[in-house]
Amino acid sequence: MTYYYAEHEAAYAQIARRGLTQWDELFDSDRPNTYEEFPNRRFLERTLARLDLPAPAEVDVLEYGCGTGPVACFLASRGFRVHAVDLIPQAIALAREFARQRGLDIRFDVQDMCALANIPAVERYDLVVDSFCLQSIVTDPDRADLFAAVRARLAPGGHYLISTAMYEPNRDYGDGFRYDEATGVCHEEVPDQEAGAQQVDGAEQIGGTWYRPHRRHLRPEALHAELTRAGFEVLSQESRGGEVVCTPAMRS
Secondary structure (H helix, E strand, O other), rough: OOHHHHHHHHHHHHHHOOOOOHHHHHOOOOOOOOOOOOOOOHHHHHHHOOOOOOOOOHOOEEEEEEOOOHHHHHHHOOOEEEEEEEEEHHHHHHHHHHHHHHHOOOOOEEEOOHHHHHOOOOOEEEEEEEEEEEEOOOOOHHHHHHHHHHHHHHEEEEEEEEEEEEEEEOOOOOOOEEOOOOOEEEEEEOOOHHHHHHOOOOOOEEEEEEEEEEEEEOOHHHHHHHHHOOOOEEEEEEEOOEEEEEEEOOOO
């Protein structure tokens, strides 16, 4: 099992059980309790307004890590043609229901974007959107696979819009977590009673204790460099580096 599956499966099961609408409601009791208010809404509104896009009905959008679908519904309500994917079936089931309630036509699929790196792309998109998924894709190989899958699916002249959590010097990860300043990787300790810790994808032993990848919180310059190495041109980077607009770099 991939290191990022179990956490997300448990979270969306809890969202469904408690009658919540999106991921942030699990962790932020002060956030506006409405499906339409999601963390990267203002970034998307600003960015979509300044990009030179055709009419929304002519723009194909792929959102990966869509969760319960608030961003997908936001985009579809504005006329964009939206394909939204998430690796957790429960998340997709919730997203489909929220879209149905709003009368929106969105194509939802259960899919792990990292797994698409070596699968030929059959569709191209004018926009690929990441709504706080990237920080949960932790290891170098997985992030390389993700970026390769995105590049292969962007149409010529397309844009990659990223919203991601970044390094914060005062962030308290709590007990059982280790943050590596050099790599930006936060590891989570695997409980002693959890059998087969070493079998978890990406798990490693540090000081005699097993840890699994948890998050990757980079500094702005590190994220910029990573995207450049992955074949993107960074057009803008805002909000302490976590709101990024890219396009595929021209290859010589």
